Amino acid sequence: MTRDGVIVIGGGLAGVSTALRCRDAGFSVTLLEARSRLGGATYSFLRGDREVDTGQHVLLRCYSAYTGLLSRLGVLEGVDFQSRFRVPMVRPGQRPWVVRRGGLPAPAHLLPVLLGHRALTPRQRVRAASTALALQRLDPDDPVLDRVSFGQWLRARAEPEENVRALWGLLIVAALNAEPEDASLALAVRVFRTGVLDGVRGGDIGVPRRPLGQLHDLPAREVLTRDGAEVRLRTKALSVRPTETGLNVEVDTGRDRDGPAELEAAAVVVAVPHTAATRLLEPVLPEAGQWSDLSAAPIVNVHIQFDRVVTEEPMTAALDSPVQWIFDRSAAAGVRDGQYLVISLSAAHSFVTARSRELRDVFLPALGELLPRVRQAEVLDFFVTREPAATFLAAPGTREIRPPARTRVPGLFLAGAWTATGWPDTLEGAVRSGDRAAEAVELLLSVDRRSGVEVTP
Structure with a gap:
């Protein structure tokens, strides 16, 4: 073991960002990933001749850490950012409309969004503007706000139900993967202030125009290897334990005839989901047991390929429909004939265990009510991807x-x-967590470097 050796367990965005930052600080890095790829939950797979994503991910322009990672990987051009926040909206039986931000200083830039929101009456729009100003005055780092749900706070303000359903709920379900009644007010404030209220351009939406595997997996492997990190795929960490000289990680590659191997390092960063971190660390960190109190929230994606184009919009939000958001992923997946759409369903507790046939019976008619051209189109492929946690x-x-x-x-x-x-729990949150972990590692190991002695944590 060297006195600046770091082992990172987990090759998702958090692990990749940790490993890169640790290499930047001059530490030797070994990244362990149990799967055959990097990227964690943000990955793609082949279905026929298409490369499709397991789930639809979008980002906001305010995602500075995540866009910084994409720049480091050389793939930021693989994201299409809106020049100005713009969301087409559809509702059964009504003509589509578009909400877009203006160019005035924040928060006045949101006035066109409210004025153009046809689902709200003029009085409801005024009330929504008042609520936006109230949100801007709240501090997302105030611990008191985390004890209250966003829905409770809206009710206490007597926010009209239509505002909750057609505006605040629509946005918060997509951003937090939780209904307003289930969402922490503190996290809601973080989303609205950082993404929408505190700056004019922060809420502009970016959509990957490449499959996620091309954004995260291959570029991360190339950059990490080029920068001197060791990437070990199909290598599962079985345990982590302190030793007299550092930390020991027991690993299983499935290829070792003599059983699990042992690695030593001065620092270990565990960058896996909380359920896996609990299992791995509870023997040495008993308080890890409480992490299981973080309940999981599901996302379901319904993938449909049609024989023709049924919408001209790259992204659409739906109201009064089981459909939430519709994305055109034809170009990203390499579909040249017809159109490939993905319906993204957040907080999808009622759909996550449903069979594909049941979801087909729900979402094809619902989509036809929103996009009339669907009714004349032939379905070439229909499949569902589920992320229960x-x-x-x-x-x-x-x-x-x-x-x-x-x-x-x-x-x-x-x-x-x-x-x-x-x-x-967003792309931005994952990368920020990796940056924080790397900063903590650097603080520890830099002191040990200056001491000129072997590390004994």
């Missing part, structure tokens, strides 16, 4: 459960969107 449930009280990057075991650190980033 896509995120942790961003419920009130989660702040007290989410652990910091540094644990009480010397040299042992945590990363992952579920840790105490102050952000919800």
Whole structure:
């Protein structure tokens, strides 16, 4: 073991960002990933001649850490950003309309969004503007806000039900993967202030125009290897334990005839989902048991390929429909004939266990009510991807459960969107967690470097 050796367990966005930052600081890095790829939950797979994503991910322009990672990987051009926030909206039996932001300073830039929202009456729009100003005055780092749900807060303000359903609920379900009644007010404030209220361009939406595997997996492997990190795929960490000289990680590659191997390092960063982190670390960190109190929230994606184009919009939000958001993924998946759409369903508790046939019977007619051309189109392919634990449930009280990057075991650190980033479980939260873990590692190991002695955490 070298006195600056770091092992990162988990090759999702948190693990990749940790490993890159640790290499930047000059530490030797070994990244362990149990699967055959990097990227964690953000990955793609082949279906016929198409490369499709398991789930539809979008980002906001305010995602500075995540876009910084994409820049580092050389793939930021693989994301299409809106020049100005714009969301087409559809409702059964009505003509589509578009909401878009203006160019005035924040928060006045949101006035066109409210004025153009046909689902709200003029009086409801005025009330929504008042609520937006009230949100802007709240501090997302105030621990008191985490004890209240966003829905409770809206009710206390006597927010009209139509506003909750057609505006606040539509946005918060997509951003937090939770209904307003299930969502922490603190995390809701973080989303609305950072993404929408505090700056004019922060809420502009970016959509990957490449499959996620091309954005995360291959580029991350190339950059990590080029920068001197060792990437070990199909290598599962079985245990982590302190030793007299550092930390020991027992690993299983499935190829070792003599059984699991052991690796040593001065620092170990565990960057896996909270359920896996609990199983791995509870023997040495008993408080890890409380991480299981972070409930899971599902996301379901319904994939449909038609024989013709049924919408001209790259992204659409739906109201009064089981459909939530519709994305055209034809170009990203390499579909040249017809159109390939993905219906993304957040907080999909009622759909996650449904059979594909049941979902087909629900969503094809529902989509036809929103996009009339669907009724004349032939379905060439229909399939469903499910993520039962896509995120942790961003419920009130989660702040007290989410652990910091540094644990009480010397040299042992945590990363992952579920840790105490102050952000919800998003692409941005994952990368920020990795950056925080790397900063904590650097703080520890830089001191040991200056001491000129072998590390003894």
